Amino acid sequence: MSLSPLKRLFAPDPGKPDGPGSLxxxxxxxxxxxxxxxxxxxxxxxxxxxxxxxxLTVPPGTSAQAAHEFALTQAAWxxxxxxxxxxxxxxxxxxxxxxxxxxxxxxxxxxxxxxAPVHLRDLPSPQLVVRGDASxxxxxxxxxxxxxxxxxxxxxxxxxxxxxxxxxSRISVRDTTTRWGSCSSTGTLSYSWRLIMAPPNVxxxxxxxxxxxxxxxxxxxxxxxxxxxHCPHTDFARNWLKRQGHTLHKLPV
Ligand SMILES: [Zn+2]
Numbered sequence: 001m002s003l004s005p006l007k008r009l010f011a012p013d014p015g016k017p018d019g020p021g022s023l024x025x026x027x028x029x030x031x032x033x034x035x036x037x038x039x040x041x042x043x044x045x046x047x048x049x050x051x052x053x054x055x056l057t058v059p060p061g062t063s064a065q066a067a068h069e070f071a072l073t074q075a076a077w078x079x080x081x082x083x084x085x086x087x088x089x090x091x092x093x094x095x096x097x098x099x100x101x102x103x104x105x106x107x108x109x110x111x112x113x114x115x116a117p118v119h120l121r122d123l124p125s126p127q128l129v130v131r132g133d134a135s136x137x138x139x140x141x142x143x144x145x146x147x148x149x150x151x152x153x154x155x156x157x158x159x160x161x162x163x164x165x166x167x168x169s170r171i172s173v174r175d176t177t178t179r180w181g182s183c184s185s186t187g188t189l190s191y192s193w194r195l196i197m198a199p200p201n202v203x204x205x206x207x208x209x210x211x212x213x214x215x216x217x218x219x220x221x222x223x224x225x226x227x228x229x230h231c232p233h234t235d236f237a238r239n240w241l242k243r244q245g246h247t248l249h250k251l252p253v
Contacts, residue, residue, distance in 0.1 A: 051083030103199040118144035149196035156207035183213035194248040205237030
């Protein structure tokens with residue numbers, strides 16, 4: 001692994017000096033444990049015994065921010081010593097867990113033999129069936145959900161573009177953390193694939209909202225008039241996103 005990806009490093013949460021925190025290094029969340037030690041003259045860092053995290057021993061009174069920033073400067077050192085995650089074990093923990101897809105709980109089941117690598121089954125009860133070896137199961141499920149999301153997002157966006165008599169240029173489906181959707185000045189609609197796990201009316205509203213931006217690049221009264229005229233469940237969806245939107249990021253995948 002070259003060190004260049006480390007330039008993309010950023011810090012999600014400095015944590016508390018005596019509490020857990022984490023560093024994000026090249027997309028991998030590395031747990032950080034802090035220990036205050038009266039003897040320590042400076043911040044001392046070591047790897048956890050299992051090689052999956054770091055321990056920072058800090059002099060009393062050291063701020064979480066300072067300790068965290070120190071750890072960030074050592075990202076290359078940490079990366080070289082990190083033990084690869086056990087994919088087999090990570091995937092095992094997914095089996096039997098449930099995941100909400102289009103507002104319906106699906107239990108993750110492992111299947112053997114030939115067939116689609118991932119598919120949905122409704123009977124006898126809703127299941128997300130995954131085939132193949134346990135490694136990369138997480139990624140296979142995420143890829144499958146992204147494709148399902150794209151399908152629903154394209155369908156809803158096309159419907160609203162037709163109804164509002166506007167045209168968009170293309171659709172991009174990503175794992176966004178701060179917004180559920182956006183509309184660029186060139187007419188590209190971007191959406192979070194995690195909307196597939198929300199009630200279908202919520203995904204539908206986000207499409208109405210973004211398509212309406214092609215006509216109205218603002219959140220003024222005319223914009224909202226357009227959205228409400230075409231999307232009757234706007235209030236429901238906005239409330240849902242406000243109250244429960246964060247749950248879409250707390251998933252096993
Ligand atoms: Zn907007």
